[in-house]
Amino acid sequence: xxxxxxICPSILAGxxxxxxxxxxxxGEAGADWIHVDVMDGHFVPNxxxxxxxxxxxxxxxxxxxxxxxxxxxxxxxxxxFAKAGADVIxxxxxxxxxxxRTLQAIRGAGCKAGLAINPGTGIEAVGHLxxxxxxxxxxxxxxxxxxxxxxxxxxxxxxxxxxxxxGRPIRIQVDGGVTLRTARSVAAAGADLLVAGSAxxxxxxxxxxxxxxxxxxxxxxxxx
Ligand SMILES: O=C(CO)[C@@H](O)[C@H](O)COP(=O)(O)O
Numbered sequence: 378x379x380x381x382x383x384i385c386p387s388i389l390a391g392x393x394x395x396x397x398x399x400x401x402x403x404g405e406a407g408a409d410w411i412h413v414d415v416m417d418g419h420f421v422p423n424x425x426x427x428x429x430x431x432x433x434x435x436x437x438x439x440x441x442x443x444x445x446x447x448x449x450x451x452x453x454x455x456x457x458f459a460k461a462g463a464d465v466i467x468x469x470x471x472x473x474x475x476x477x478r479t480l481q482a483i484r485g486a487g488c489k490a491g492l493a494i495n496p497g498t499g500i501e502a503v504g505h506l507x508x509x510x511x512x513x514x515x516x517x518x519x520x521x522x523x524x525x526x527x528x529x530x531x532x533x534x535x536x537x538x539x540x541x542x543x544g545r546p547i548r549i550q551v552d553g554g555v556t557l558r559t560a561r562s563v564a565a566a567g568a569d570l571l572v573a574g575s576a577x578x579x580x581x582x583x584x585x586x587x588x589x590x591x592x593x594x595x596x597x598x599x600x601x
Pocket of ligand 1: 387412445519520522523524525555572573574575
């Protein structure tokens with residue numbers, strides 16, 4: 378069934394020399410969330426931002442600052458990202474070693490707790506963690522880089538996770554390869570939050586409002 382989605386632009390696709398301005402432009406273009414991809418060169422083969430960058434960006438983010446930690450270990454850094462102003466902190470199930478403790482620490486730091494799972498991780502792995510999460514981030518690409526293609530098998534995974542989380546206040550987010558071509562299938566499968574880097578930030582700030590609106594329409598099944 379069609380439903381409205383929230384678009385979460387990933388600043389990984391932005392101009393790294395002007396990320397404050399990018400966040401402001403995205404907010405003015407209608408983005409309610411800003412997705413910040415934190416990568417450590419260890420858990421994933423790329424390095425991006427730390428808590429100081431999040432703190433610097435915070436005044437430029439009008440809505441939700443959604444911090445996706447692709448790092449291991451996670452626990453030593455939770456307080457720093459919470460103090461930097463994160464509203465949501467998402468950790469990977471695969472980052473280990475004690476993900477339940479990690480999720481509790483995120484909530485304990487005053488943030489919403491997100492759990493991300495890689496494409497190769499089965500849905501049974503999240504079953505005992507549902508009481509401890511506010512958001513489930515289904516990686517629809519292997520994490521580390523923007524601009525990849527959505528893995529088609531992930532659409533069924535989203536559908537299965539939507540069923541598994543039915544009746545719970547858990548939002549399903551998809552991350553990676555979300556475009557005008559793929560938004561409809563993941564939204565129809567049950568995703569509420571669509572992370573999109575290239576599809577939103579292509580064309581520069583003048584195109585952001587148009588790109589966000591087009592993605593929202595595509596998710597609803599409106600021809601764009
Ligand atoms: O976390 C990641 C990649 O690891 C994503 O958030 C990407 O940044 C999404 O980029 P696009 O696939 O939309 O270009």
